[in-house]
Amino acid sequence: MQQLSLTGLLAALLLVVSCSTTRPAVATTPTPAETSDPTITETRNLDTLTVSPATNGEITEEEMEGTAPEEVPTTLPPRAIAFNRVHDLLHTKLEVSFDWEQEMVIGKATLRLKPIFRPSDELTLDAKNFTFRSITNGDGTPLEYAYDDDRQQVTIQLDRAYTRGQEYTVVLDYTATPAEGGGAGQAITSDKGLFFINPRGEEGDKPRQIWTQGETENNSRWFPTIDKPNERTTQELYVTVDDSYKTLSNGILVSSEPAGEGKRTDYWKMDLPHAPYLFALVVGEFEIVEDEPWNGIPVNYYMEPKFAPYATSVFPYTPEMLTFFSELTGVQYPWPKYSQVAVRDYVSGAMENTTAVIFGEFMNGTDRDLIDVDINEKIVAHEMFHHWFGDLVTCESWSQLTLNEGFANYSEYLWMEKQHGKDAADYHLLEEWQGYFSSVQNGAPHELIWYDVPDKEAMFDAHSYNKGGAVLHMLRHYVGDEAFFNSLQHYLERHKFSAVEIDELRMAFEDTTGEDLSWFFDQWFLRAGHPRLRITTDYADGSVSLTVQQIQSTDDNVPAVFKIPVSVDVYTNGTAERHDITIEQREQTFTFPADTDPDVVIFDPHHQLLAEYDYQKTGQELAAQYRYAPAFFDRYEAVGLIGRMEGVPELEDEILTAALQDTFYAIRGVAVQSLVDPTPVQLERVRNIARQDDRSQVRAAALDVLAQVGDEELAPIAREAMQARAYSVVAAGLQALVATDPDAATEAAGQLEDIDNPDISGALAQLYSESGDLSKLPFFEERLEGSDGYSAINLYTAYQSLLAQGQSADQTAGVSRLKEIALDQSQSPWRRLAATKAISDLRTTLSEQIEQLGEAGDLNKLILEMGTSLEAIKAAETNTDLQNIYEQF
Incomplete structure (x- = not known):
């Protein structure tokens, strides 16, 4: 599953080159305190660190005196273990149809099982919100059963006790109503399992669809099963639908037969075993686009017709990814087809259902929408890699989820590295780190293998995903590429079509390398947190000294000392000498010979270590770092930090000027955004970027800078941008045109209103909110529920800004719309956040108006209503990230 974590995305957005009217700050470090010494701190989120350097986080003897004795626990700690299997589910045959009006599944399930070891005359199945018409054995003999409403399970008395190896069949005739139960989690915003979209045709032009979301244990809301990740079954599915609909499920479509009354029955068959949570079904009006078969298997895309x-x-x-991942792992893609579909109102980012991947509608777009948008290919890679890590080899319990999601997360790095180069891959890794570091600022760290997880849904966080992928990157660096990928091949081949735990991954690496890797797996998978390092360097008497202090808190099962094998590059006269060290103490000093005071010392030049650094560097060192160190991280950091420094204007001009022509777009983007008062040379380079950079986001950022500095050549550049293919550049051109030719901008805006693109909508929204043209309120209202991501924040902010200039009736109606979106937990978290923030901002603006204008009865009433609405929104919100953000409203 690809989660779209709000925390992670908010963090990542600080790093992405933006085309908005405001220029986001570089996120690798906090802004340094002003100092007369022109040094700057290299750090990753250490601004909240409170450990005293005098004690390095250790408790002193004085603090120990008088401490109350620790309470001795009297019970075992909670431990989430793998499901205790009694029966082996061998095959599942489903026959389903639907009552759209009542949002009901009408089904018949034929299950073939056998006891795993001990004899059994009783079978318990997960079946949430089911009504059974009958339950029989294979020959039609009725079986006694009892349904437990609390546990949402049915217990069936078999016709006799079956022993190990003896197969038996049960047939369940049922109806299920998925919409009647369920809740929400962080990554999966609803657990109904099967969803009817616009089932009664009441939502205008929205297409009618049915789709499923089984992870974690929600497929048992539409068919009875043993709904655990360590179960595995082959599958047949007969689905009867109106003939106008297409269907998609796991495996191969064997046949489509008329079913009378304008209906059709499709028969899907998956003859390789997979976990029940990976079963999928999609029904809707799709056009099937066939790609070239890959190694003889179908590859296709279920598309809304307009896309x-x-x-x-x-x-x-x-197809390229299927080849790449097959070759990389040494294991051929094992499944019979590969299909992908984007559906409406999806409750997560995407889901790796075996051979039938479901995505949210955010994936859809035209060629112009998707220029330079790499999120699509990352998510395609993520879900595809799951077909090896998650589908072929599956975590045995949700506590081991990183064995699925960590690998899928890391596939994004692997693909970016292969297709776009190491700079692009490392930029992606930096975003992943930032998402993880942000998450632990807002909550306690926990182990990757989280045995005492409070709820399985909590596993879908920036630990299982971001940290899991980052730890695999470290493991790859430590053992080397050949050993890493050979170990993965060994792991996959040994455990294919089975469930696994972390020790089996460790042993695969140990078998391959011959090395005991328990130290690595213990500290990175079974302990929490990451190193926080304070690094200092000095030069004296022909030696460079490097002191590393581990200053991480030891709360929450975080090691006091991490074992850290790492390299150090000492640059002298532009040339690096590499030294390999291993840090194994809380504080440790290393010395390296050097003929002269070095230009700069680069700690971890491979930039593979998941750690936060407090490492002070001078402007001269940062300049040397950009000039000589080749890695993306070093160049990106140097450009971002030197642009904030005081007292080094010559170095700042030199590095920013050079960075405007860097080979990687994100560094050019940061250089553009760092400019405050560009020199003539820099200004000319920014103009060239605005005209012709090969990355649209950087062109847009350059247009923004030219508008901010009032460049005399902006008008023709803005008009040229309006003809670009990339909508992000067109939007930035429109915003720039507002500053140079408002009448032309207004005329151009009218021609852009029919374009359904978030960048265009954002630019128009800003223009209309600044103009105060209340006739444009319907423009906003038509787009409120279609916007998503960070663009929703901009759109809703502009909407409330225009509302603030309107009449009381407009404001009351607008707040009502915003409240409805904010309260609806099926809406995107971004839209809920945007709507809530808009209400809060509007309340602040109207309160200020009252202070200026005096008593205003209608406004007072509306302000009070908005306060009540905000409290209701906070009480209804289920997303922890949003709950934390809402504390400021």
């Missing part, structure tokens, strides 16, 4: 011409842009590089 069918852009299928290979929506789901980019699919």
Whole structure:
């Protein structure tokens, strides 16, 4: 599953080159305190660190005196273990149809099982919100059963006791109503399992669809099963639908037969075993776009008709990835087809259902929408890699989820490295680190293998995903590429079609390398946290000294000392000498010979270590770092930090000027955003970027800078941008045109209103909110529920800004719309956040108006209503990230 974590995305957005009217700050470090000494701190989120350097986080003897004795526990700690299997589910045959009006599944399930070891005359199945018409054995003999409403399970008395190896069949005739139960989690915003979209045709032009979301244990809301990740079964599915609909499920479509009354029955068959949570079903009006078969297997895309011409842009590089991951792992893609579909109102980012991947509608777009948008290919890679790590080899319990999600997360790095180069891959890794570091600022760290997890849904966080992928990157660096990928091949081949735990991954690496790797797996998988390092360097008497202090708190099962094998590059006269060290103490000093005071010392030049650094560097050192150190991280950090320094204007001009022509777009973007008063040379380079950079986001950022500095050549550059293919550049051109030719901008805006693109909508929204043209309120209202991501924040902010200039009736109606969105837990978390923030901001603005204008009865009443609405929104919100953010409203 690809989660779209709000915390992670908010963190990542600080790093992404933006085309908005405001220029986001570089996120690698906090802004340094002003100092007369022109040094700057290299750090990753150490601004909240409170450990005293005098004690390095250790408790002193004085603090120990008088401490109350620790309470001795009297019970075992909670431990989430793998499901205790009694029966082996061998095969599942489903026959389903639907009552759209009542949102009901009408089904018949034929299950073939056998006891795993001990004899059994009783079978318990997960079946949430089911009504059974009958339960029989294979020959039709009725079986006694009892349904437990609390546990949402049915217990069946078999016709006799079966022993190990003896197969038996049960047949369940049932109806299920998924919509009647369920809740929400962080990554999966609803656990109904099966969803009817616009089932009664009441939502205008929205298409009618049915789709499923089984993870974690929610497929048992539409068919009875043993709904655990360590179960595995083959599958047949007969689904009867109106003939106008297409269906998609796991495996191969064997047949489609008329079923009378304008209906059709499709028969899907998956003859390789997989976990029940990976079963999928999609029903809707799709156009099926066939790609070239890959090694003889079908590859296709289920598209809403208007996006069918852009299928290979929506789901980019699919055949290439199948080849790449097969070759990389040494294990051929093992499944009988590969299908992808984007559905409406999806409750997560995407889901790796075996051979039938489901994505949210955010993936859809035209070629112009998707220029320079790499999120699509990352998510395609993520879900595809799950077909090895998650589908072929599956975590045995949700506590081991990183064995699925950590690998899928890391596939994004692997693909970016292969397709776009190491700079692009490392930029992605930096975003992943930032998402993880942000998450632990807002909550306690926990182990990757989280045995005392309070709820299985809590596993879907920046630990299982971001940290899991980062730890695999470290492991790859430590053992080397050949050993890493050979170990993965060994792991996959040994454990294919089975469930695994972390020790089996460790042993695969130990078998391959011959090395005991328990130290690595213990500290990174079974302990919490990461190193926080304070690094200092000095030069004296022909030696460079490097002192590393581990200053991480030891709360929450975080090691006091991490074992850290790492390299150090000492640059002298532009040339690096590499030294390999291993840090194994809380504080440790290393010395390296050097003929002269070095230009700069680079700690971890491979930039593979998941750690936060407090490492002070002078402007001269940062300049040397940009000039000589080749890695993306070093160049990106140097450009971002030197642009904030005081007292080094010559170095700042030199590095920013050079960085405007860097080979990697994100560094050019940071250089553009760092400019405050560009020199003539810099200004000319920014103009060239605005005209012709090969990355649209950087062009947009350059247009923004030219508008902010009032460049005399902006008008023709803005008009040229309005003709660009990338909508992000067109939007930035429109915003720039507002500053140079407002009448032309207004005329151009009217021609852009029909374009359904978040960048265009954002630019128009800003223009209309600043103009105060209340006739444009319907423009906003038509787009409120279609916007998502950070663009929703901009759109809703502009909407409330225009509302603030309107009449009381407009404001009351607008707040009502915003409240409805904010309260609806099926809405995107971004939309809920945007709506809540808009209400809060509007309340603040109207309160200020009252202070200026005096008593205003209607406004007072509306302000009070908004306060009540905000409290209701906070009480209804289920997303922890949003709950934390809402504390400021």
